Amino acid sequence: MSNISRLSKKIGAIAESATLKVDAKAKALQAEGRPVISYAAGEPDFATPAHIVDVARAALDDPKNFRYTAAAGLPVLRQAIAAKTARDSGWNIDPAQVIVTNGGKQAVYQAFQVLLDPGDEVLLPAPYWTSYPEAIQLADGVPVEVFAGADQGYKVTVEQLEAARTERTKVLLFVSPSNPTGAVYSPEETRAIGEWAEANGLWVVADEIYQNLVYDGVRAVSIVEAVPALTDRTILVNGVAKTYAMTGWRLGWMMGPADIIKGASNLQSHLCSNVNNIAQLAAAAALNGPQEPVEEMRLAFDRRRKLIVDELNKVPGFHCPTPEGAFYAYVDVREALGREIRGVTPNTSLELADLILDQAEVAAVPGEAFGPSGYLRFSYALGDEPLLEGIRRIQALLSE
Known part of the structure; x- marks a missing residue:
């Protein structure tokens, strides 16, 4: 058999997108019937504003766009x-x-x-x-x-x-x-x-x-x-x-x-x-076009931002600074590491994220995807009810 790699070295060295990987795992578990709440994907849960969709729909009637x-x-x-x-x-x-x-x-x-x-x-x-x-x-x-x-x-x-x-x-x-x-x-x-x-x-x-x-x-x-x-x-x-x-x-x-x-x-x-x-x-x-739909979404993100930061800071060992932009909360979880939780002792944020997904059925992205270990990223671009429910599951798990 040839020793020549089937993949180029450059492509073989590429890591899979960690955020998409975590989100895919969460969706696979949801497909199995598990009530997983995912904070992994950076994707607004809102529909594209109607006036934008209307323009796209009308464009389909003009053959020059093909x-x-x-x-x-x-x-x-x-x-x-x-x-x-x-x-x-x-x-x-x-x-x-x-x-x-x-x-x-x-x-x-x-x-x-x-x-x-x-x-x-x-x-x-x-x-x-x-x-x-x-x-x-x-x-x-x-x-x-x-x-x-x-x-x-x-x-x-x-x-x-x-x-x-x-x-x-x-x-x-x-x-x-x-x-x-x-x-x-x-x-x-x-x-x-x-x-x-x-x-x-x-x-x-x-x-x-x-x-x-x-x-x-x-x-x-x-x-x-x-x-x-x-x-x-x-x-x-x-x-x-x-x-x-x-x-x-x-x-x-x-x-x-x-x-x-x-x-x-x-x-x-x-x-x-x-x-x-x-x-x-x-x-x-x-x-x-009109920017009012953008402002409505921004205000909803703002409301969720305040809620998720307040609730994450109630989790033992979590420290979450208040973000001023985007729709992510980035939590310092180093104080939550190194202690036993349901028979498991996570020493990295990757291990903690796996534990939270397995035991609380909540998906967050570990800091290893973005640099040093010791952090978790939570997207708050999801509905208000699942946003609160997921954090409360984590509060219950880490309060044991």
């Missing part, structure tokens, strides 16, 4: 994205510098593909979304984790970033609001980090997918608004998935300097060509 279109996206959508970016990120960008992608994930992937050469380092603030390091490594880059715990509000400092910077550092990944923590950098913190990146000649990839999901009067200031000089060295990625409850529509985008976008457009022309035209028209309707 044809190939420009790989970079429909002009009407690229213009809507540019207008949204000017409004929310303070960057008056030319629509020609926008590429429409199959979800925000593809935008992240392409950003690193066009920026990185083998061995280039990317400063990766942790806790981080589980797909970031994989996207960096698929571009032959090296993710360099910079960790900030609950005591720092899960936000890294300029001093930490500087300590991690080397002569191989090329890119800083900046995410505010954060998945998995919900942390939002203040305008002052964002400006300080942006000025540091600009002074050191670094590129910035800024993921703004949760930009419009903020609470308590907080505003997620874009790094290019805080430091306009960075616009020549920044790629912004975003999408409609979270804000408009359009996860399954697979519609994201990336934008940046013209030469970078040209390279990304060349890549996409070979990778997948244009994004589904119906989804593009729906996304344009989302960005250009």
Whole structure:
């Protein structure tokens, strides 16, 4: 038998998405009839607003939408994205510098593909979304984790970033609001980090997918608004998935300097060509249409945020800072580790998550998916009743 691997080394090294893995396990148990409550997936439980669906339905009657279109996206959508970016990120960008992608994930992937050469380092603030390091490594880059715990509000400092910077550092990944923590950098913190990146000649990839999901009067200031000089060295990625409850529509985008976008457009022309035209028209309707449904969803998330933080902090050994954005609660569970619970002594957050799923029939994502052990991520993008019921099961289990 040949010793040649059936998989390439690069693909063989990719880890499965931990969040999707936990959610799939929860759904499999639900299919078996077990009353599992899952906090794993970052997916709003709301329906896509009706006016968006109506536009998509009408688009099906026009045969031109069944044809190939420009790989970079429909002009009407690229213009809507540019207008949204000017409004929310303070960057008056030319629509020609926008590429429409199959979800925000593809935008992240392409950003690193066009920026990185083998061995280039990317400063990766942790806790981080589980797909970031994989996207960096698929571009032959090296993710360099910079960790900030609950005591720092899960936000890294300029001093930490500087300590991690080397002569191989090329890119800083900046995410505010954060998945998995919900942390939002203040305008002052964002400006300080942006000025540091600009002074050191670094590129910035800024993921703004949760930009419009903020609470308590907080505003997620874009790094290019805080430091306009960075616009020549920044790629912004975003999408409609979270804000408009359009996860399954697979519609994201990336934008940046013209030469970078040209390279990304060349890549996409070979990778997948244009994004589904119906989804593009729906996304344009989302960005250009009434925003009242978005506000209704945001208020519901805010209510759930307050509820889940209050209840999680009642669990023995749990410490949950109040997130200011996104729809996740990131819990420091280190004090809950190392003690026996129903004959099992979990010493890692992975082991604790398995115990909670097995004994309380509640699925949460362990910190190992996002960086160091000792944490659990709970999405509060689910209904109010199951949200409360699941946390009460955990309270009962860990109070024994």
